[in-house]
Amino acid sequence: MFDFTEEQIKRYSRHILLPEVGGQGQKKLNQAKVLLVGTGGLGSPAAFYLAAAGVGTIGLIDADVVDFSNLQRQILHSTPDVGRPKVISAKEKMQALNPDVEVVTYQALINSANALDIIKDYDIVLDGSDNFPTRYLVNDACVFQGKPLVHGSIFRFDGQATTFLPEDGPCYRCLYPDPPPPGLVPSCQEAGVIGVLAGVIGVVQATEAVKLILGIGQPLKERLLIYDALDLAFRTVKTRRDPQCPVCGENPTIKELIDYEQFCSI
Amino acid sequence: MSIQVRIPTPLRKLTGNQAVVSASGGNIKTLLESLESSYPGIKERLSDEEGNLRRFINIYVNEEDIRFQQGIQTQVKPGDDVSIVPAIAGG
Numbered sequence: 001m002f003d004f005t006e007e008q009i010k011r012y013s014r015h016i017l018l019p020e021v022g023g024q025g026q027k028k029l030n031q032a033k034v035l036l037v038g039t040g041g042l043g044s045p046a047a048f049y050l051a052a053a054g055v056g057t058i059g060l061i062d063a064d065v066v067d068f069s070n071l072q073r074q075i076l077h078s079t080p081d082v083g084r085p086k087v088i089s090a091k092e093k094m095q096a097l098n099p100d101v102e103v104v105t106y107q108a109l110i111n112s113a114n115a116l117d118i119i120k121d122y123d124i125v126l127d128g129s130d131n132f133p134t135r136y137l138v139n140d141a142c143v144f145q146g147k148p149l150v151h152g153s154i155f156r157f158d159g160q161a162t163t164f165l166p167e168d169g170p171c172y173r174c175l176y177p178d179p180p181p182p183g184l185v186p187s188c189q190e191a192g193v194i195g196v197l198a199g200v201i202g203v204v205q206a207t208e209a210v211k212l213i214l215g216i217g218q219p220l221k222e223r224l225l226i227y228d229a230l231d232l233a234f235r236t237v238k239t240r241r242d243p244q245c246p247v248c249g250e251n252p253t254i255k256e257l258i259d260y261e262q263f264c265s266i
Numbered sequence: 267m268s269i270q271v272r273i274p275t276p277l278r279k280l281t282g283n284q285a286v287v288s289a290s291g292g293n294i295k296t297l298l299e300s301l302e303s304s305y306p307g308i309k310e311r312l313s314d315e316e317g318n319l320r321r322f323i324n325i326y327v328n329e330e331d332i333r334f335q336q337g338i339q340t341q342v343k344p345g346d347d348v349s350i351v352p353a354i355a356g357g
């Protein structure tokens with residue numbers, strides 16, 4: 001009825017059995033297009049689960065090559081991948097898991113020149129990048145193109161996640177109007193992150209993407225999920241659209257993409 | 267009775283690794299001053315020279331972002347739950 005092969009019926013049987021998904025929902029997953037910005041700590045688990053779920057087209061954008069220091073949390077990459085492009089390493093693992101999935105790779109930094117052109121082909125964007133300039137850029141591009149953006153970020157033992165829907169709640173700039181100035185934050189080398197944190201937040205992002213594709217449940221919109229791994233506590237706070245927001249507010253002043261200088265995160 | 271303030275991990279160096287500290291109320295401005303007297307250096311991390319909250323740090327009183335209430339003039343009373351939440355960017 002949905003043109004599944006016998007293998008696909010088996011592969012997706014635990015989805016199809018769910019009344020909230022069924023054959024129709026599985027078909028939606030198979031036809032969906034999701035872009036992952038970053039194939040690191042957050043992107044790895046998100047990409048792996050989305051591939052397992054049979055999301056039909058998964059775009060991966062990341063300029064980096066795999067480094068030994070990544071392996072503590074970036075679970076798509078293995079020791080023999082050190083030195084190889086992350087998007088290639090990720091694509092191999094995803095296609096080995098599920099050959100139904102088309103993985104489109106962009107071994108590049110996302111910037112003002114390419115962002116709109118890449119994002120326009122996707123239904124949903126997951127931000128798993130590792131720096132503020134990229135996060136503001138991806139936000140603005142998603143606002144301009146009316147794409148849902150699932151945010152995840154991690155630092156030390158803290159994680160945050162939220163879903164920004166076009167014209168429905170805040171954007172990233174409503175939540176955090178400005179990035180921290182470069183001088184105020186510790187350098188990248190001083191900052192660490194507990195590896196397992198990436199799994200928790202990356203999988204929350206994948207969960208949101210799957211729900212948005214299926215149109216089920218309550219998206220994590222107008223709420224910021226805050227995870228404290230040391231306390232093993234999840235909390236949510238309310239987020240609001242800011243009428244003064246420079247990109248999604250009533251009188252926007254940002255009308256094109258901006259490349260901020262790269263600086264380290266807090 | 268005091269107000270419980272949740273401190274994010276990047277600032278816990280200043281609070282002797284305490285995740286939750288007590289502060290006295292009034293409004294957020296006086297609460298930050300009370301925090302500063304107990305944990306010197308914390309106010310500078312949260313607000314600029316004019317005392318305005320830095321724009322990559324949010325403070326929530328009982329889940330509400332004070333930027334959408336009365337900013338640093340937002341009232342806090344004993345029993346309120348105050349959270350300091352900085353933007354983080356790691357991935």
Ligand SMILES: [Zn+2]
Pocket residue numbers: 170171172173174175241242245246247248249
């Ligand atoms: Zn906005």
